[in-house]
Amino acid sequence: MSLIPTVADLAADPLTHHYDDMIAPSGLTNFLGTVRVEHDLTAVSAVTFPPVAQGLAKTAVLFVDGRIFESYGAPVTHEWRADRVVRRASLVGLELETVTVCVPGRTAVAIDVRITNTGDAPRTVTVMLSLAARVTRSAEAWLDAESPSERNAVEADASRLVFLNEAGGAWSVQGVDTAASVGLSGVAETPDEYEVGIGGTGRGGDVTVVLELPPGASGRFGYVHAIGTTREAALAEFDAAAADVAASVADSERYWNGQLEAAFTPGNGEFSGHLPVLETSSEALRTLYWWGVLGVIWFRRDFAGNVLGRSYDTLMPNYWATTTFIWDYSLSSITHALLDPEPMKRQLSHWITSDTHSHFGTSSLTGGPVGRWYSVNDYAMTRLVNDYVRFTGDHGYLDETPGEGRPVVDHLRYWSRAWQELRGDSPLADYGEIDNLLECVSSYTHEVASFNAANVWNLRTTAAILEARGDRPAAAELRAEAETLVASVVDLYLPGQGYFAAQQPDGSRLPVRHCYDFNIVGTTIAADLDESTRGEMVAFFERELQTPAWLRSLSPWDADASYSVRPDHQWNGAYPAWPADAARSLVALGEPQRALDWLPGLARSTNQGPPAQAHFQEEAQPAINGGARKAPPQLPYIIDWACSSAGAYVALVIESLFGVDPSIDGLGTVNGCVGALDATAVLRGLRVGDRLVDVHANGEVVERA
Numbered sequence: 118m119s120l121i122p123t124v125a126d127l128a129a130d131p132l133t134h135h136y137d138d139m140i141a142p143s144g145l146t147n148f149l150g151t152v153r154v155e156h157d158l159t160a161v162s163a164v165t166f167p168p169v170a171q172g173l174a175k176t177a178v179l180f181v182d183g184r185i186f187e188s189y190g191a192p193v194t195h196e197w198r199a200d201r202v203v204r205r206a207s208l209v210g211l212e213l214e215t216v217t218v219c220v221p222g223r224t225a226v227a228i229d230v231r232i233t234n235t236g237d238a239p240r241t242v243t244v245m246l247s248l249a250a251r252v253t254r255s256a257e258a259w260l261d262a263e264s265p266s267e268r269n270a271v272e273a274d275a276s277r278l279v280f281l282n283e284a285g286g287a288w289s290v291q292g293v294d295t296a297a298s299v300g301l302s303g304v305a306e307t308p309d310e311y312e313v314g315i316g317g318t319g320r321g322g323d324v325t326v327v328l329e330l331p332p333g334a335s336g337r338f339g340y341v342h343a344i345g346t347t348r349e350a351a352l353a354e355f356d357a358a359a360a361d362v363a364a365s366v367a368d369s370e371r372y373w374n375g376q377l378e379a380a381f382t383p384g385n386g387e388f389s390g391h392l393p394v395l396e397t398s399s400e401a402l403r404t405l406y407w408w409g410v411l412g413v414i415w416f417r418r419d420f421a422g423n424v425l426g427r428s429y430d431t432l433m434p435n436y437w438a439t440t441t442f443i444w445d446y447s448l449s450s451i452t453h454a455l456l457d458p459e460p461m462k463r464q465l466s467h468w469i470t471s472d473t474h475s476h477f478g479t480s481s482l483t484g485g486p487v488g489r490w491y492s493v494n495d496y497a498m499t500r501l502v503n504d505y506v507r508f509t510g511d512h513g514y515l516d517e518t519p520g521e522g523r524p525v526v527d528h529l530r531y532w533s534r535a536w537q538e539l540r541g542d543s544p545l546a547d548y549g550e551i552d553n554l555l556e557c558v559s560s561y562t563h564e565v566a567s568f569n570a571a572n573v574w575n576l577r578t579t580a581a582i583l584e585a586r587g588d589r590p591a592a593a594e595l596r597a598e599a600e601t602l603v604a605s606v607v608d609l610y611l612p613g614q615g616y617f618a619a620q621q622p623d624g625s626r627l628p629v630r631h632c633y634d635f636n637i638v639g640t641t642i643a644a645d646l647d648e649s650t651r652g653e654m655v656a657f658f659e660r661e662l663q664t665p666a667w668l669r670s671l672s673p674w675d676a677d678a679s680y681s682v683r684p685d686h687q688w689n690g691a692y693p694a695w696p697a698d699a700a701r702s703l704v705a706l707g708e709p710q711r712a713l714d715w716l717p718g719l720a721r722s723t724n725q726g727p728p729a730q731a732h733f734q735e736e737a738q739p740a741i742n743g744g745a746r747k748a749p750p751q752l753p754y755i756i757d758w759a760c761s762s763a764g765a766y767v768a769l770v771i772e773s774l775f776g777v778d779p780s781i782d783g784l785g786t787v788n789g790c791v792g793a794l795d796a797t798a799v800l801r802g803l804r805v806g807d808r809l810v811d812v813h814a815n816g817e818v819v820e821r822a
Contacts, residue, residue, distance in 0.1 A: 125198070132195045145434075147221050160179060162175040165438050168346065169253070181242065193205070199373045210236035211236075214232075246323060259437075277341075281348070392455050395799075415763075424480075424484040437487075440479070442488075445694075447496075447497035449761055450768070462505060503578050508806075544605045569609075617638070666721050667732050669689070704773045721745075722744040775789040775814070789816065799814070
């Protein structure tokens with residue numbers, strides 16, 4: 118196998134399902150926008166190309182011989198790759214196959230539709246697509262999880278329908294590349310808003326293609342959905358894509374293979390940096406590393422009007438389009454620092470000029486804040502700046518003054534001590550209620566072990582940076598504060614149990630058996646724990662949280678397991694970064710072999726495309742070909758198909774397994790554990806500051822030209 122993956126290497130397993138099985142609809146992107154690929158053979162939804170959105174509006178619903186395809190009860194097989202989704206099904210005497218792509222460089226989606234007559238007699242096959250749109254263009258940030266939409270007007274135009282919003286600033290052109298009959302729906306006017314369970318997307322009309330198929334023959338046509346801010350722009354995008362749909366499909370494969378090659382190539386023309394090539398005989402290690410890389414690249418957004426020029430979204434294709442969450446970005450921090458440090462620097466500077474104690478993320482449409490405060494933000498920002506500086510070697514960034522404010526190094530000082538403003542009568546910071554923390558674990562509130570342990574790490578990390586800059590007195594002061602604080606964090610531990618309590622404002626303590634404490638305490642203050650505590654934590658993790666291919670975020674023995682079924686943080690599943698961080702915690706707690714033994718199971722869960730916002734653990738929903746099943750977007754789960762925190766797996770491989778943990782002073786000694794898995798493994802072409810090196814499993818570092 119090549120050392121650099123192709124789209125074929127990263128293809129998901131084929132998934133076969135019936136109507137509305139527990140299968141999360143997949144997504145596609147071309148970095149200009151996104152689309153959700155629906156369960157039937159042609160339907161798509163959430164076709165979003167900023168600044169034009171249309172919520173989750175569903176269109177191109179398939180009818181065959183006058184009957185809605187889903188009603189036939191035929192199983193449908195989906196095959197996802199980064200460049201396309203292939204959908205297949207069989208009806209009596211017919212084989213149907215479609216290939217869906219986001220057309221490279223265009224605000225358009227294209228579908229190549231092919232139908233084969235497998236019978237002994239000629240067939241006239243009538244294929245109708247029911248078309249709808251809710252395009253809108255908002256001057257404001259998209260401040261809700263679902264992107265905005267509005268009721269559209271529609272008109273027929275040759276083999277297509279043209280949709281537009283009331284203000285005339287958002288257009289959708291949908292149709293086919295061949296002769297067809299087009300009709301407007303003639304149904305009652307659609308409501309202003311879409312209601313889950315009722316509808317309201319609005320069937321603007323339909324386009325019908327008739328295929329005359331001799332026995333054994335195939336016929337085809339192409340469907341195109343183009344978006345624009347003017348009628349002329351939308352029609353031009355449609356015409357360009359519809360001119361050769363097959364070419365759009367081929368272009369998408371070339372484009373995505375080019376992106377993957379660039380991601381691992383120094384001096385490439387797509388990213389401002391690159392990632393090291395992993396050379397290993399371990400399929401699990403390679404698979405998880407590539408999964409992490411793809412899962413970050415997937416969220417690159419280069420659309421016109423992006424206030425940062427380039428950003429990386431957090432979720433797709435259903436929720437929070439155009440929003441970058443501070444928390445999720447930090448979980449892929451090392452990946453951003455290596456792959457694309459220039460956009461990372463702009464993003465960090467932008468956040469520094471905002472009040473990160475008042476929001477969870479930023480809109481790339483406006484640059485404005487989105488959402489409420491997340492308690493992680495001080496830790497996340499410290500981690501992001503530290504990773505950026507230590508991997509790029511851009512020490513001068515610490516003296517820059519984003520927004521003509523304070524130097525970045527002063528912001529580090531502030532984040533390291535911001536917890537002190539959150540204290541009540543306790544020496545620990547109170548991080549508030551459920552909405553500031555894990556959202557669906559009601560007992561995980563106030564004085565939690567995770568973020569208080571992270572405060573210890575913030576103090577020590579900032580101290581190391583100050584010391585490297587020659588400010589030893591300030592560094593010593595921060596380290597002394599860390600020593601005092603860590604004792605109070607450890608006091609939250611419940612001896613003999615393996616987990617921690619969350620202290621409430623009245624002084625009471627609620628035991629919380631959650632992986633987040635295990636992950637963050639383990640990766641930030643493992644050396645401050647005695648051997649007995651470390652052993653009990655690992656035993657608890659293996660007994661109550663770990664599963665063969667995934668993780669339970671919350672122990673099913675925890676009383677709060679009845680509170681919610683949202684699988685990113687509850688008993689029935691886990692957010693995608695949590696298994697990676699749990700493996701990093703195992704290494705830090707002195708049990709690297711247990712992390713290595715887990716990798717083959719985790720690697721099986723890469724088989725459905727980039728990591729989802731949550732995967733079900735195997736007891737909650739049956740695994741798919743051995744991999745933990747992606748959770749779906751519908752209520753009560755409301756989980757997106759992909760999440761940018763995938764870069765946590767890159768950090769697991771580089772930082773924890775290979776032991777590459779540079780300080781602000783440089784790379785230093787490499788001391789990893791990957792040799793116990795593959796003694797011949799090598800990271801080739803790792804950039805640390807102005808050095809380009811190969812890092813071997815035995816810790817040897819070899820300079821490259």
